[in-house]
Amino acid sequence: MSAVLRPQVNRDTQFFWEGTRAGELRVQTCNACGALRFPPGPSCPECLALDRGHRVVSGRGTVFSYVVHRYPPVPGKELPILIALVDLEEGPRMLGELVGVADDEVEIGMAVQVDFHRVDDDLTLPIWRRA
Known part of the structure; x- marks a missing residue:
């Protein structure tokens, strides 16, 4: 684990x-x-x-909102963590970590695409990257 x-x-x-x-x-x-x-x-x-x-x-969407999590520490994560609320092309909103983007580069409406982070054999997390 x-x-x-x-x-x-x-x-x-x-x-x-x-x-x-x-x-x-x-x-x-x-x-x-x-x-x-x-x-x-x-x-x-x-x-x-x-x-x-x-x-x-599709896994395509746009950033509806985001937050930069700086404290408290989160097990298994290095701070700061960028957390985005993404409007999927198909309609629903989904929350997840936004990676590969500096916190001062994120913009509301920025196009993103889902990717997957394999933690171990039992857990793969969806993450978001700039499209």
């Missing part, structure tokens, strides 16, 4: 983490009304249906 904080994996999120291990960004869908949603959950917030699936999305 690595020192990185590990996400909670359950029946609502398992498809997402299986996707990251396969190099895919998966977003939950409602099989009843077609709504995309992130984070995943047991029922659709649009129509309340419990019939859920997922689809692979």
Whole structure:
């Protein structure tokens, strides 16, 4: 086990983490009304249906907002950490680490693309890079 904080994996999120291990960004869908949603959950917030699936999305998006995390320390991470809230092309917003960009270079609306950081055999994290 690595020192990185590990996400909670359950029946609502398992498809997402299986996707990251396969190099895919998966977003939950409602099989009843077609709504995309992130984070995943047991029922659709649009129509309340419990019939859920997922689809692979492009991984392209734009920075909606961001923060530079300077303190407190985070296990397995070197500070500062750039954390971005990304508007995916397909609609949902997703939070993640933005890498390969200096904190003074980030701009709202900046195009980004998902990438994947393999922590170990059990965990691959989605990260964002400038597109």
